[in-house]
Amino acid sequence: MLDTVQIKLEAYCDRLALCETLEDLHDFLDWLKAFLEVEHVAYHAISRNKNPLIMVTYSPEWSDYYMDEEFHKIDPVVQNAFMRFQPYDWKSLSWTTKAARGMLAEAIDGGVGDQGLSVPIRGPSGDLALFTINHRTSDLEWLRFCESHMHVLLLIAHYLHQKTRAIEHYGEVQSTPSLSPRERDALTYLGAGRNRGQAAQQLAISEHTLRVYIESARYKLGAANTVSAVARAASMGLIQI
Amino acid sequence: MLDTVQIKLEAYCDRLALCETLEDLHDFLDWLKAFLEVEHVAYHAISRNKNPLIMVTYSPEWSDYYMDEEFHKIDPVVQNAFMRFQPYDWKSLSWTTKAARGMLAEAIDGGVGDQGLSVPIRGPSGDLALFTINHRTSDLEWLRFCESHMHVLLLIAHYLHQKTRAIEHYGEVQSTPSLSPRERDALTYLGAGRNRGQAAQQLAISEHTLRVYIESARYKLGAANTVSAVARAASMGLIQI
DNA sequence: GCAGCACTCACCATTTATGGGTATGTGGTA
């Protein structure tokens, strides 16, 4: 494990720049694992417009078993990704439920190290990814490693996610539609729990007019109904609930 | 303007660590402006549970005018924050609309530099902030500055946002409710545009049962109706649309 | 072991939303 903070980010970025496909990225993770001198690195991406993307250096057996068992639904590491901003140590998570403890035990049997640090990364439209480093060492040494590498790990996670987005064409496909002010207003009031009558009253327009906005927004968002339209607008950040 | 990449992040973090209130943070921005040797720095935070938080080193006149005119609704810099992952140069934005061009002209009259770089930062629950540096110089010099400081600016933005979240107690106050798996499933299908009958069918449960989940989720989320519940869950990131 | 929570199923009357069609004036953009 590296003892110094001075990991050459240039070397990292240069190596990352060589990647053009997901296979390249997978090779890159192996390289990164050696570069950081940790036992495993992992990258999980969750995006609404794409299938989940998982790239790990864990054994295929453990990965497959993890997915078959749908462990992501109980894994505190994954669950916390939705709530955290700062990178978090696996030891800081709540492993109280029986299912979580069982999974952890199986993971360690499957070759996963007991020390882990996960870096959440967020992009537009609810785009969420998790970059994880995993190792097997003493608590003290791990703590020192994490503290001294925090800056670098944040940047590594950011650039890795950026590269993945570029390869997967995340930015292009999203094409966040632009809603008119009135359409935003309409969806905002509906999202706040008002029904159409109340929303129309608060916007000082007729309910009929309000409906035009809703349907227009629904069309723009490609939503099948009002619920979906409001949900999409909310998750895209087009409206604030 | 600094010519080298070697800004001491330690100095930055040490200075930031001294901040305990929003006033401190405002002073910090002034310090940071001098530290980076740029004309202005700005921080805008948008969170659904909080009032928008704006801290800038622009003149109070321009800031007030900006808010009075609600320029954020037409400002391409702000609008792009919702769609971008990477830091973006103001020149890369679309200034085609008359309103945007007019605002830009007024901004420059108001003391804002013509060169700008904005760094979007995202936290949990749709939490979005924007860290901006602003200057008045040649395109070439600005480009070199931005390229050479990209790493540092990303980290500065991250830590600044982290500090702001800590001071504003973003993470604590939110108290994101925890939905049961079935409740999440129910809201997810509804958010995807299914009606209750379809959602129930896909979950292989009766429509009556589905309703129990919806109402339970609505109660947990404090939502007045289904639309609001789905919208809140979506904007909190509890479900993926 | 018990309390609590998650999950499952059922009915009925009332309120609300939806889909589809049609029309006009205004503002900005190409």
Add this chain to the structure above:
DNA sequence: TACCACATACCCATAAATGGTGAGTGCTGC
């Protein structure tokens, strides 16, 4: 200047959601 997107307004038949009430099983943490 021609066109397009936006904002405004209306009707009607059908489909869907809501509110209130009740009850049983199984797992889990204290």
